[in-house]
Amino acid sequence: MRYALFLGCLIPVKYPGFESxxxxxxxxxxxxxxxxxxxxxxxxTLVKLVHYPSWLALxxxxxxxAEQAGLxxxxxxxxxxxxxxxxxxxxxxxxxxxxxxxxxLKPWGKEFKGEIEVRHILDVLRDDVGLDAIRKxxxxxxxxxxxxxxxxxxxxxxxxxxxxxxxxxxSLVPTQMEEILSAVGLTTIQYSRRLLCCGSALGTxxxxxAANEITREKLSHMTDKNAQVIAVGxxxxxxxxxxxxxxxxRKHSRDHAMPVLFISQLLGLVLDVxxxxxxxxxxxxxxxxxxxx
Amino acid sequence: xxxxxxxxEALLYECYECARCTGSCPAAFAVEGFNPRNFLLTCLRxxxxxxxxxxxxxxxxxxxxxxxxxxxxxxxxxxLMALMNEAAKRGHIPDKVKAGTGMILHTGRVLLISKRVxxxxxxxxxxxxxxxxxxxxxxxxEKTGLAGLLG
Numbered sequence: 483m484r485y486a487l488f489l490g491c492l493i494p495v496k497y498p499g500f501e502s503x504x505x506x507x508x509x510x511x512x513x514x515x516x517x518x519x520x521x522x523x524x525x526x527t528l529v530k531l532v533h534y535p536s537w538l539a540l541x542x543x544x545x546x547x548a549e550q551a552g553l554x555x556x557x558x559x560x561x562x563x564x565x566x567x568x569x570x571x572x573x574x575x576x577x578x579x580x581x582x583x584x585x586x587l588k589p590w591g592k593e594f595k596g597e598i599e600v601r602h603i604l605d606v607l608r609d610d611v612g613l614d615a616i617r618k619x620x621x622x623x624x625x626x627x628x629x630x631x632x633x634x635x636x637x638x639x640x641x642x643x644x645x646x647x648x649x650x651x652x653s654l655v656p657t658q659m660e661e662i663l664s665a666v667g668l669t670t671i672q673y674s675r676r677l678l679c680c681g682s683a684l685g686t687x688x689x690x691x692a693a694n695e696i697t698r699e700k701l702s703h704m705t706d707k708n709a710q711v712i713a714v715g716x717x718x719x720x721x722x723x724x725x726x727x728x729x730x731x732r733k734h735s736r737d738h739a740m741p742v743l744f745i746s747q748l749l750g751l752v753l754d755v756x757x758x759x760x761x762x763x764x765x766x767x768x769x770x771x772x773x774x775x
Numbered sequence: 776x777x778x779x780x781x782x783x784e785a786l787l788y789e790c791y792e793c794a795r796c797t798g799s800c801p802a803a804f805a806v807e808g809f810n811p812r813n814f815l816l817t818c819l820r821x822x823x824x825x826x827x828x829x830x831x832x833x834x835x836x837x838x839x840x841x842x843x844x845x846x847x848x849x850x851x852x853x854x855l856m857a858l859m860n861e862a863a864k865r866g867h868i869p870d871k872v873k874a875g876t877g878m879i880l881h882t883g884r885v886l887l888i889s890k891r892v893x894x895x896x897x898x899x900x901x902x903x904x905x906x907x908x909x910x911x912x913x914x915x916x917e918k919t920g921l922a923g924l925l926g
Binding site: 495528533543652 | 801802804805806830833834835836837838839840842843848850852856857859860863868869871872873876879884885886887888892895896898899900901902904905906907908911912914915916918919920921924925
């Protein structure tokens with residue numbers, strides 16, 4: 483299995499531990515990565531809101547790079563997934579937009595043809611690698627209780643993110659994370675408002691305090707069900723929960739300290755990847771008490 | 776390139792004002808005065824200009840829950856996004872959004888790769904990141920009109 487690895491902006495700069503754990507887990511599961519000169523996806527919460535045609539053209543440039551290499555893209559961030567999947571779908575479907583974008587890209591030797599797919603790591607793990615193959619690599623057991631947080635841009639709007647998997651009411655409830663984590667022997671819990679936004683995009687654009695109120699609401703439901711860990715598949719959601727808990731604790735004089743783990747870090751733990759590659763030292767909410775206690 | 780038609784005013788007439796979009800909206804829960812239904816109705820009654828200068832518009836997290844819940848299956852987030860595009864055309868862009876978008880225009884990324892970042896990556900045994908051809912990114916975004924829009 484070979485993919486063009488789309489790291490995005492946040493992971494390689496702020497959370498290289500997510501990258502190194504992803505690479506280590508991929509190696510253990512026979513996934514091969516090709517690194518390419520990708521730019522920002524660009525972010526669905528920035529460029530797309532300011533100027534849609536620019537968002538579409540820059541996304542098309544990234545898609546073209548992978549097309550030229552004949553590779554599907556693997557993403558590690560919900561924002562990147564959202565942008566690249568939507569742009570890919572829109573450009574495949576709409577010949578007029580495709581023509582317009584291709585005229586813009588032409589001087590740089592690029593042409594969008596619509597030959598590849600964009601896949602988030604959760605889908606690659608469950609559907610391409612397969613749960614049985616991952617299960618075979620499990621080396622360690624942990625008993626903490628995990629609340630899975632998907633994040634909005636991973637699956638909404640379902641008509642764009644998963645057009646082939648819609649329910650009769652054209653909706654979709656994601657379960658990939660619970661399926662993967664259960665398969666490797668970890669314990670996931672159900673909690674109210676499981677699909678609520680983390681708040682990140684509100685904070686990065688306008689109002690961090692208000693964003694943290696959304697985070698606080700979500701945390702309260704996780705705490706109600708005695709969750710001990712939050713699992714995420716997106717660096718923006720990670721930052722919102724990790725930094726958010728520090729800020730919320732300060733503001734409300736209450737201690738919020740639920741460790742947040744990226745999906746490749748959790749798999750790295752059960753696959754017994756060298757701890758130094760998991761990057762726990764970059765977390766504001768310390769992970770070690772959970773592992774050594 | 777011709778701008779895609781992302782704002783379809785006719786869709787606004789489909790709204791029957793049930794306010795499920797607003798009841799399910801995380802930003803409406805957290806921000807006083809952010810109200811997706813009111814944005815759509817104001818737009819319908821008073822036109823775009825009555826909405827686009829309001830910075831609250833940008834509080835939308837683009838989570839698309841409103842669309843999931845709308846009984847009329849209106850793509851409410853897309854309508855709000857179109858309003859933000861219109862706001863940007865008139866020069867109303869919140870500072871943080873403008874700064875982030877400008878970074879992408881000029882460097883191809885939202886965040887800079889400082890010396891400290893490179894050292895941290897080295898510590899993890901990671902290769903240096905592939906260079907982004909910045910002139911190409913800037914060239915594309917100049918042709919699409921983003922460079923002109925940001926001024």
